[in-house]
């Protein structure tokens with residue numbers, strides 16, 4: 001979905017990895033909205049990491065493919081692809097996601113190594129259904145929960161973990177770059193209670 005925090009989380013994760021001493025490349029694979037690419041470019045500049053983009057309305061798979069090539073050429077440790085939001089009911093858009101996965105797999109049969117669904121903590125139970133459907137299309141390896149600084153407590157995380165066995169990996173707790181951390185179940189439960 002749009003506005004859940006995918007692009008912000010991409011930037012925050014890039015920042016976190018860079019601070020840990022890793023090198024990385026970003027792929028601006030939300031090609032539907034020019035503003036989305038510009039938004040990621042601003043973040044990339046701030047974090048000081050290279051970004052690969054394609055032509056407006058181009059094929060997101062092609063952007064990811066080019067970005068993977070670039071990441072290999074630069075010997076980068078990580079490539080993070082920021083994809084467009086989509087409703088799980090839009091078949092063609094879900095197929096597009098599958099194509100991104102397939103395309104990355106052409107570069108390396110073990111790629112993508114992680115597929116993270118970004119869930120907004122302030123949206124309720126629908127996130128579980130969303131996770132179920134996304135997981136059917138591109139098997140998810142984890143969830144990023146955003147906006148835990150808001151009214152939502154992220155109870156859906158527990159449901160996603162229990163029903164689908166997909167763990168939360170990172171949490172977003174604000175609009176700034178540093179408002180992001182690895183998910184620690186104990187801390188999370190303490191805050192929920």
Ligand SMILES: Nc1nc2c(ncn2[C@@H]2O[C@H](COP(=O)(O)OP(=O)(O)O)[C@@H](O)[C@H]2O)c(=O)[nH]1
Nearest residue numbers: 002003004005006007008146147172173174175
């Ligand atoms: N309060 C808060 N706002 C966030 C968080 N993550 C993202 N946002 C805000 O949510 C809005 C949408 O974020 P964006 O990354 O563009 O969403 P996208 O459409 O999924 O890529 C922006 O105004 C972000 O600053 C968070 O953890 N907490």
Ligand SMILES: [Mg+2]
Nearest residue numbers: 006007030036
């Ligand atoms: Mg975005």
